Amino acid sequence: MTAIPYLDEVWSVTTGCGDDMVSPGCLNCYARRMFGRNLWECPECDGTGQIDVPGILYGQRDEMDCPRCDGTGHQDFTPTFHADRLDQPLHWRKPRRVGVSFMGDLFHEAITDEQIFRVWQTMTECSQHTFLVLTKRPQRMHDWWGRWWGVAEPNVWLGVTVCNQEEADRNVPILLDTPAAVRWVSLEPMLGAVDLLSVASDRDQYHYTNALEGYQIDGDMFGVPKLDWVVLGGETGPGARPMQPEWALDVYRQCKAAGVAFWFKSMGTAKIPPRWDWPGAPGTELLAEMQATHELPAVLAEAVTP
Numbered sequence: 001m002t003a004i005p006y007l008d009e010v011w012s013v014t015t016g017c018g019d020d021m022v023s024p025g026c027l028n029c030y031a032r033r034m035f036g037r038n039l040w041e042c043p044e045c046d047g048t049g050q051i052d053v054p055g056i057l058y059g060q061r062d063e064m065d066c067p068r069c070d071g072t073g074h075q076d077f078t079p080t081f082h083a084d085r086l087d088q089p090l091h092w093r094k095p096r097r098v099g100v101s102f103m104g105d106l107f108h109e110a111i112t113d114e115q116i117f118r119v120w121q122t123m124t125e126c127s128q129h130t131f132l133v134l135t136k137r138p139q140r141m142h143d144w145w146g147r148w149w150g151v152a153e154p155n156v157w158l159g160v161t162v163c164n165q166e167e168a169d170r171n172v173p174i175l176l177d178t179p180a181a182v183r184w185v186s187l188e189p190m191l192g193a194v195d196l197l198s199v200a201s202d203r204d205q206y207h208y209t210n211a212l213e214g215y216q217i218d219g220d221m222f223g224v225p226k227l228d229w230v231v232l233g234g235e236t237g238p239g240a241r242p243m244q245p246e247w248a249l250d251v252y253r254q255c256k257a258a259g260v261a262f263w264f265k266s267m268g269t270a271k272i273p274p275r276w277d278w279p280g281a282p283g284t285e286l287l288a289e290m291q292a293t294h295e296l297p298a299v300l301a302e303a304v305t306p
């Protein structure tokens, strides 16, 4: 089990994002906080802080401070590809739902195309597992996929993070244009209202995509792939920003009406506005129903092609 309830395993084949903040959702990043606590060993020196180097005399060995961690023995938040972890999923016998690089972003610019290719190779070798890829860099995922892979693997679910409408408008259409067995959105931390029935960079009543029902209005109306799964949650931890229950309920209603699987994660740790504090407040029944909803997508073969 993991701290993320919809996953059985987190596969940290890459970690870290450095100082990059590509989204308002990065501000209180859990992974950055964890790395700040120096819980992870430096991969270069295995946590010893020292590396072996040739000495002055022939055959002699010396030790010096590991250049990767400056001798601290701790791994920092620099984007890192861990080649030694590539085969980890091969050793997990029972089928698992695996989060890929949830302590970083697989599509961070510092991770090379070849490294991502090797990650994909492992995922295809492990058809017993379901791999959940989640990125805040959907354009790179889209472009990499088109250049390097080109096949929608049935056990690889592609997801993007969306914190507010601006990110939904920018990220969701790119995801819908990337072939995948399952396309999903993680609205976590949810920082603003989001309408998934209407997304597009130049959204108005004549140009938008309904991402839950799978059609686009652009002068004409035509079918497009739709989202298969929505995960939603408020921010947790120090400095958490509040999620208005109305925002969450609105997306829940949208998914319910469209028949799209919905997984509620948590209200977050910021205080809920007072209107929702007392029993019997309007909407509290629906709020309870939403909080108990933990659906997974039905994997459909026809969802593979855009």
Ligand code: SF4
Binding pocket: 016, 017, 020, 021, 022, 023, 025, 026, 029, 030, 031, 032, 102, 103, 104, 105, 136
């Ligand atoms: S992309 Fe994810 S892991 Fe990277 S800084 Fe943002 S929230 Fe943290």
Ligand SMILES: [Zn+2]
Binding pocket: 042, 043, 044, 045, 046, 047, 049, 050, 066, 067, 068, 069, 070, 071, 072, 073, 074
């Ligand atoms: Zn080191």
